[in-house]
Amino acid sequence: MKADQADVVVIGSGMGGASFAAGLAPSGARIVILERGERLADSPHARDPRAIFQRGHYRPQETWHDAAGVPFNPGNYYYVGGNTKLYGAVLMRYRAEDFRPIAYADGETPGWPFAYEELEPWYGRAEALYHVRGRLGEDPTEPPHSTSYPFPPVKDEPAIADLRGRLAREGLHPFSLPLGVDIERWLERGKTPWDAFPDTNAGKMDAETCGLASALEHENVSLMTGARVVRLETDAAGRRIERVVYESRGETLRIAADIVVLAAGAVNSAILLLVSANAARPNGLANASGQVGRHFMNHNLTASIAVSPFRVNDSVYQKTIGLNDFYLDDGRGGPPLGNVQMLGKVSGAILKPELRWAPEAALDILTRRTFDFLFMSEDLPSPESRVRLDGSRVILDWRPSNMTAHKLLVARMREALRAAGFPLVLTKPFDRRTPSHQCGTIRMGSDPSRAPVGPDGRAFDHPNLFVVDASVLPTSAAVNPSLTVAALALRAAERVRADLDNRSAGVAPTQR
Numbered sequence: 001m002k003a004d005q006a007d008v009v010v011i012g013s014g015m016g017g018a019s020f021a022a023g024l025a026p027s028g029a030r031i032v033i034l035e036r037g038e039r040l041a042d043s044p045h046a047r048d049p050r051a052i053f054q055r056g057h058y059r060p061q062e063t064w065h066d067a068a069g070v071p072f073n074p075g076n077y078y079y080v081g082g083n084t085k086l087y088g089a090v091l092m093r094y095r096a097e098d099f100r101p102i103a104y105a106d107g108e109t110p111g112w113p114f115a116y117e118e119l120e121p122w123y124g125r126a127e128a129l130y131h132v133r134g135r136l137g138e139d140p141t142e143p144p145h146s147t148s149y150p151f152p153p154v155k156d157e158p159a160i161a162d163l164r165g166r167l168a169r170e171g172l173h174p175f176s177l178p179l180g181v182d183i184e185r186w187l188e189r190g191k192t193p194w195d196a197f198p199d200t201n202a203g204k205m206d207a208e209t210c211g212l213a214s215a216l217e218h219e220n221v222s223l224m225t226g227a228r229v230v231r232l233e234t235d236a237a238g239r240r241i242e243r244v245v246y247e248s249r250g251e252t253l254r255i256a257a258d259i260v261v262l263a264a265g266a267v268n269s270a271i272l273l274l275v276s277a278n279a280a281r282p283n284g285l286a287n288a289s290g291q292v293g294r295h296f297m298n299h300n301l302t303a304s305i306a307v308s309p310f311r312v313n314d315s316v317y318q319k320t321i322g323l324n325d326f327y328l329d330d331g332r333g334g335p336p337l338g339n340v341q342m343l344g345k346v347s348g349a350i351l352k353p354e355l356r357w358a359p360e361a362a363l364d365i366l367t368r369r370t371f372d373f374l375f376m377s378e379d380l381p382s383p384e385s386r387v388r389l390d391g392s393r394v395i396l397d398w399r400p401s402n403m404t405a406h407k408l409l410v411a412r413m414r415e416a417l418r419a420a421g422f423p424l425v426l427t428k429p430f431d432r433r434t435p436s437h438q439c440g441t442i443r444m445g446s447d448p449s450r451a452p453v454g455p456d457g458r459a460f461d462h463p464n465l466f467v468v469d470a471s472v473l474p475t476s477a478a479v480n481p482s483l484t485v486a487a488l489a490l491r492a493a494e495r496v497r498a499d500l501d502n503r504s505a506g507v508a509p510t511q512r
Ligand SMILES: Cc1cc2nc3c(=O)[nH]c(=O)nc-3n(C[C@H](O)[C@H](O)[C@H](O)COP(=O)(O)OP(=O)(O)OC[C@H]3O[C@@H](n4cnc5c(N)ncnc54)[C@H](O)[C@@H]3O)c2cc1C
Pocket: 011, 012, 013, 014, 015, 016, 017, 034, 035, 036, 037, 075, 076, 077, 078, 079, 080, 081, 082, 083, 084, 086, 087, 088, 089, 090, 091, 092, 195, 196, 207, 227, 228, 229, 230, 263, 264, 265, 266, 268, 272, 436, 437, 438, 468, 469, 470, 471, 480, 481, 482, 483, 485
């Protein structure tokens, strides 16, 4: 289908774009979603860890460069549903404290332009839209919830139930990870973990199966796949976004819209604004502040395998518990460290790319005795950490921060896991070229000289442009970003709906 006119054009069908469309769809506005990727089709590769982790079957044909000019293939996925097609489906709220400035050993976060209470009802709606499974009252850092989770938690497998007990006996507080997975449906398709495995509509609650599916129930919403947006065009004054230019099946096309909603992911959304520079906006769109592309954040992540020679871990998926014992402080009254959660169960085929010299069969024997964890610390926003263009090259100049906290988190967990019966705890930091939790490049704020968009995602420089993906997060916190992206997008949809109503009544839009 081609269209050249819509009330609202949404760029990207990932967590931000799909959730936004779901929120606005009941308004009746004519919404066109332009998505660069295609729907992810089922195939034997979908549950083949060798295809996924060794041959990179689902990775994009794309090259970015680091600050030193070294090319790399980013783990950034272009499908209908975006990165959520491969995500771990941990759908966790930021803690209330994350909205306020936090003092870490290496620096301070700036806080948000509003408090947790403002986003709380939207978190509840996002949990309903993504069918989150969880249980309140287990996590001591849990923020207030006005609604409970729509479904009970995904069940621990026996080895994980045993681990939960052992961690609790060491004085820790393991909690059921809030998850978007219908575990029966997932396992029916194949007995594998879901973390970093593609979802072929087999039980993962992702942007395609939940947000987009809900939006497309409305006749006024349409999705164009294989539609790669290349530029936004403004009026002569550089104020209103007039048209979105995209490439589809070898043609360059334009679509005009009253409101344009950018949700191409934190790297690509910033690039689109920069590449759309014109005579009236020579530094790029929404960039009077000069902040577009800056404050790139991505979490400090370390994978850990804890080995117990005397315990077999026969779990299939494993990823059902988390720990926030070091989230608000270091467990001894010092500055915060971060979150801990299980990884999807690691197998020989998954570990092989990290230990190429080892036979896969030997790694299978090892991983039958490992319990696999992810340690996650906040990445602090810095203007020097940025995505930018060098000609047509995407440069990702990420400056990881807050490493004192991250190293201490790893040390504390090593200690705790040894006490819980794992004499050997191996760790490996995540590859810097894996921008899975990318955010912050078009941050929200109250001051137009320091932020490209306001607290509702509206661009200060363009009243008809909203940004609703992970770009707008002013801080990365130390929990997975998707639920916060969805909650913000649903909230922005409400603002756009008010704009459209006001437009009918002849009232000008206001920043909130
Ligand atoms: C392996 C993996 C595991 C993860 N696990 C978790 C987890 O457990 N919990 C969690 O909260 N988060 C997790 N994440 C992160 C999560 O997926 C992202 O935070 C989330 O998807 C961000 O939403 P977004 O809308 O910003 O971007 P995306 O969801 O990536 O959506 C961007 C969309 O825009 C499209 N697009 C890009 N450029 C263009 C263009 N020029 N024109 C048209 N369309 C375009 C893309 O194809 C994509 O569909 C994980 C990510 C990965 C990769």
